Amino acid sequence: MRNVVVCCLDTVRKDYFDRFAPRLVASADSRFEDCRAASGWSVPSHASLLSGSLPSTHGIHAFTPRFNALDTTETFLDDLPDHRSVGVSANVYASSAFGFDTLFSEFVDVCATNGIPTDST
Numbered sequence: 001m002r003n004v005v006v007c008c009l010d011t012v013r014k015d016y017f018d019r020f021a022p023r024l025v026a027s028a029d030s031r032f033e034d035c036r037a038a039s040g041w042s043v044p045s046h047a048s049l050l051s052g053s054l055p056s057t058h059g060i061h062a063f064t065p066r067f068n069a070l071d072t073t074e075t076f077l078d079d080l081p082d083h084r085s086v087g088v089s090a091n092v093y094a095s096s097a098f099g100f101d102t103l104f105s106e107f108v109d110v111c112a113t114n115g116i117p118t119d120s121t
Helices: 012-019 022-027 042-051
Strands: 087-091 107-108
Touching: 022 042
Parallel strands: 087 107
Antiparallel strands: none
């Protein structure tokens, strides 16, 4: 089974990322130099990241800001045979509060009150 990790740092400047995360940059199989966000805020941008579609196509935008409007069959997660999808997010807009957890087999919201789980199952 192949592991696929999507590390989304949607508010990190590229020059800072390259400077402060050289090991992560060096270990990446893919590198994208000229990327643009599909939207000005996280919910539709994350939906576009997973689906490959613009907000006008997948329908998640200011008037429908919930991920459960997006079916997992519309995402790249559905194209990975025999996989288990795990989501971990510290971004409130990419959290269970907005239905982001519905796209994964397992999901963990990381926040000040929840923190990172100490036990893994």
